[in-house]
Amino acid sequence: MSSYDVVILGAGGAGMMCAIQAAGRGRRVALLDHVGKVGGKILISGGGRCNFTNRDVSWKNYVSSNEHFCKSALSRFTPEDFIKMVQDHGILFHERKHGQLFCDSSAQQIIDMLFEKCGQAGARFFLGHNITAVKKSDADAGYVVATDKGDFLAQSVVVATGGLSIPKIGATGFGYELAKQFGLRLVERAPALDGFTFGESDRCKLEGFAGIALDSIVTCNGISFQENLLFTHVGLSGPVALQGSLHWYPGDEVAINFIPALSREELLKWFADRKGQKGELKNMMVELLPKRLAERFCELYLPAGVNLANLPKKDLELFCGALQSWTFVPAGTVGYGKAEVTRGGVNTDELSSKTLEAKKAPGLYFIGEVVDVTGWLGGFNFQWAWASGWAAGQAV
Numbered sequence: 183m184s185s186y187d188v189v190i191l192g193a194g195g196a197g198m199m200c201a202i203q204a205a206g207r208g209r210r211v212a213l214l215d216h217v218g219k220v221g222g223k224i225l226i227s228g229g230g231r232c233n234f235t236n237r238d239v240s241w242k243n244y245v246s247s248n249e250h251f252c253k254s255a256l257s258r259f260t261p262e263d264f265i266k267m268v269q270d271h272g273i274l275f276h277e278r279k280h281g282q283l284f285c286d287s288s289a290q291q292i293i294d295m296l297f298e299k300c301g302q303a304g305a306r307f308f309l310g311h312n313i314t315a316v317k318k319s320d321a322d323a324g325y326v327v328a329t330d331k332g333d334f335l336a337q338s339v340v341v342a343t344g345g346l347s348i349p350k351i352g353a354t355g356f357g358y359e360l361a362k363q364f365g366l367r368l369v370e371r372a373p374a375l376d377g378f379t380f381g382e383s384d385r386c387k388l389e390g391f392a393g394i395a396l397d398s399i400v401t402c403n404g405i406s407f408q409e410n411l412l413f414t415h416v417g418l419s420g421p422v423a424l425q426g427s428l429h430w431y432p433g434d435e436v437a438i439n440f441i442p443a444l445s446r447e448e449l450l451k452w453f454a455d456r457k458g459q460k461g462e463l464k465n466m467m468v469e470l471l472p473k474r475l476a477e478r479f480c481e482l483y484l485p486a487g488v489n490l491a492n493l494p495k496k497d498l499e500l501f502c503g504a505l506q507s508w509t510f511v512p513a514g515t516v517g518y519g520k521a522e523v524t525r526g527g528v529n530t531d532e533l534s535s536k537t538l539e540a541k542k543a544p545g546l547y548f549i550g551e552v553v554d555v556t557g558w559l560g561g562f563n564f565q566w567a568w569a570s571g572w573a574a575g576q577a578v
C-alpha cells in the first residue's frame with residue numbers, strides 16, 4: 183500500500199490548487215482521478231477561454247445555506263492572488279464586462295499552469311484510478327483509499343470531486359456519497375446556471391423565437407440581473423437566464439423586463455409620443471424589441487383591432503406591464519447535461535470554514551463545488567475552487 187500525508191480525490195481546479203499548497207509545504211501528496219486527464223471542466227469553461235476569476239469577488243456572489251461560510255477562504259486567497267499566479271506564468275488575459283477575467287488564448291493554459299505547479303511542488307498524479315472505497319484505517323492513523331489499481335494510506339483525505347454537472351466529462355456524485363458515509367448532512371442539490379424550460383402554456387405563447395437574443399432583466403426571488411437573454415427551443419438561456427436559474431427553486435415565479443433601457447414612465451411616454459403616428463403599433467415597436475417578439479406581444483396582450491390612437495390608458499399600462507414585468511413559472515431548469523454547476527452539496531455546518539475539515543471526521547476535507555457554496559456566473563465558481571483548495575492546502 184502506498185503511503186501519503188495527503189490523498190486528494192479529484193484533479194480539477196480545487197484539487198490541484200490544494201495539491202500545490204500542501205506539497206509546497208512539504209507534505210507528500212497524491213492526486214487521484216478516475217478520468218485520464220486533469221481539469222476537464224477548466225478546459226470547457228468560459229467558452230474554452232476559462233473565466234478564471236472576477237475582479238470583484240464577495241460573499242454576496244455566492245448561494246449557500248450559510249452565506250458567511252465562504253468569507254474566510256475567499257479573504258485569504260483572493261482574485262489578486264490567482265491573477266498573480268497567472269501573470270507570473272506568462273498567461274495573457276483580458277477583462278470583460280462585470281470584472282470577468284478570461285485567458286486571451288486557451289483554458290488549457292490554466293490547466294498547464296496548475297499541472298506544472300503540482301509537479302514542481304512534488305505532488306504525484308494517479309489518473310485513471312477508480313476509487314472503490316474510503317475508510318478509516320484500522321490503525322486509526324488516517325484513511326485508506328481503495329482503488330482498482332491499488333490502495334493508498336493517507337493521514338488526510340481531501341474530497342475535491344466536484345458536482346454533478348456534465349457527467350460525460352467525469353462528474354459523479356461520489357463526494358456526496360462519501361459525505362453521507364461519514365455522517366455529514368447534505369443540502370439538496372440541483373442543476374444551476376443552466377437556464378429555464380417553459381411549461382406547455384408558455385412554450386405555446388413564445389414558440390418560434392429560438393435564436394432571438396435581447397438585453398433583459400431577469401428577477402427571481404428578489405435578485406435581478408441584466409444581461410443577454412436568449413430564446414431556445416425549450417425555454418430561456420443566455421447569461422441572464424443562467425444567473426436567474428441559480429436563484430430559482432421549483433414553483434418560483436420569474437419576472438422578465440424585455441425593455442430594460444426605459445423606465446415604466448419612459449415607456450408610457452414612448453407610446454404617448456407616437457399616438458398620432460400612422461402605421462401599426464407592432465411595426466413601430468421594432469425600435470424596442472425584435473420584430474417577431476413585438477408582434478407576438480401585441481397579439482397576446484392588446485385587445486384585438488385597437489390601434490395606439492384609441493388604446494385605453496388602462497390597456498396601455500397593462501401592455502407595458504407585460505413588456506417590462508412578464509412573469510412565468512418555469513417547468514424546470516435545463517438539467518445537469520448543460521448546467522455549469524450543482525447548487526447545494528455538503529452542508530457547510532459540517533465543515534470548518536477556515537480549513538474545510540469535516541467536524542465529525544478529522545482528517546477528511548471537502549473543497550470546491552462539492553461543498554454547498556455556489557457562485558454566480560462570472561468566474562466566481564473558480565475563485566471558490568482556488569480559495570477553498572488553498573485553505574485546505576494550508577491545513578492538511
Ligand SMILES: Cc1cc2nc3c(=O)[nH]c(=O)nc-3n(C[C@H](O)[C@H](O)[C@H](O)COP(=O)(O)OP(=O)(O)OC[C@H]3O[C@@H](n4cnc5c(N)ncnc54)[C@H](O)[C@@H]3O)c2cc1C
Pocket residue numbers: 191192193194195196197214215216217220221222223224226227228229232233234235311312313342343344345347348351352353354355356520521522523549550551552560561562563564565567
Ligand atoms: C460548461 C461549463 C463552463 C464553466 N465555466 C466557468 C467559468 O468560466 N468560470 C467559473 O468560475 N466557473 C465555470 N464553471 C464552473 C467550474 O468549472 C466549476 O465550478 C469548477 O470546475 C469546480 O471545481 P472542482 O475542482 O470543485 O470540481 P471539478 O472541476 O468538477 O473537478 C472534479 C474532479 O473530480 C473527478 N471525479 C469526479 N468523480 C470522481 C470519482 N468518483 N473518482 C475520482 N475522481 C472523480 C473529476 O473527474 C474531476 O476531475 C463552468 C462549468 C461548466 C460545466
